[in-house]
Amino acid sequence: MERCPWCEGFDLYRAYHDSEWGVPLYDDRSLFELLILEGAQAGLSWATILKKRENYRRAFDGFDPVKIAAYDDGKVAALLADSGIVRNRAKVAAAIQNAKAYLALTDDGPSFSDFLWRFVDDVPIQNQWTSMAEVPARTTRSDAMSKALGRAGFKFVGSTICYAFMQSSGMVNDHLTTCPRHGEVKDRFHR
Numbered sequence: 001m002e003r004c005p006w007c008e009g010f011d012l013y014r015a016y017h018d019s020e021w022g023v024p025l026y027d028d029r030s031l032f033e034l035l036i037l038e039g040a041q042a043g044l045s046w047a048t049i050l051k052k053r054e055n056y057r058r059a060f061d062g063f064d065p066v067k068i069a070a071y072d073d074g075k076v077a078a079l080l081a082d083s084g085i086v087r088n089r090a091k092v093a094a095a096i097q098n099a100k101a102y103l104a105l106t107d108d109g110p111s112f113s114d115f116l117w118r119f120v121d122d123v124p125i126q127n128q129w130t131s132m133a134e135v136p137a138r139t140t141r142s143d144a145m146s147k148a149l150g151r152a153g154f155k156f157v158g159s160t161i162c163y164a165f166m167q168s169s170g171m172v173n174d175h176l177t178t179c180p181r182h183g184e185v186k187d188r189f190h191r
Contacts, residue, residue, distance in 0.1 A: 001180045005132060009047070016050055022185045024124050024170030028112040031169060032102055033063035036095050038165045039156030040086050046164075048086070055084030060095060068099035094155035101153035117171065119145045125172040126186050135174050138163045 007017035025031055037056060041049045049056075059082050061067040071079075079085065079092050106112055119141050129135050142163035149157040167174045175182035 001178055003181070004176050004179045012050055013047055018181065021168050022170050022173050022175050022181060024185075025168075026113045026117070028106070029063055029065075031112055031116060032065055032098075033057070034169055035154075035157070035165055036060070036063060036098060038161050038168065039094055039098070040088075040091050041164070042091070042156055042158075042161060044086065052085055055082070059085050065099040065102045068096055069103055071096050091156060098154050098156075101149075105152050115148075116145070116169075119148075120166070120171045124170055124185075127172055127174050129174060129176050130178065131176065136163065142166055 003014065003017060007013045007021075025034065033056075037049050037053065040056070057063065059079055076092060076096070080087050080089060102112060105115060109115065110118075125141075127135075138159040142159045145162040145166070146157050146159040149162070163172075166172045170185065173182060173185050175185060
């Protein structure tokens, strides 16, 4: 059996594929981090973001939404000068807005995890793809997630970004059936 072909190229990518991608994730802060990173990826490769992930964690205070929501102009300027992250004004502004939206959403409502997992009825979808050509870039579920996040005030959450988020957070198992991780993720990880 062979790994999914998208992860070939460098060790960090393979390690991410082999230990994180597709594993169901339920922790609110980890889901928030992943959503911000998926948005940062827009127009770039995941490899670029993965290489910068530790820098993002440092620069964005461990993805603490309370701290991020309070960022002022000085902190924004520091982020835009930080070569360890993608220095894109719109993406930095989106991270701050998303922290505010996260806090508003979870203040009286469900946990962030519960809010997100409802788009797959709280159960990971087990796809049976045999080639990368079969894997969609978006689905009706990612469309629904995108719309709901947008209504809640989130930015950089288009349907394609949401589907990539659903894949990486294990809401959908999009490991190819020829990949050993497909069965491992399906059999080992449950809520």
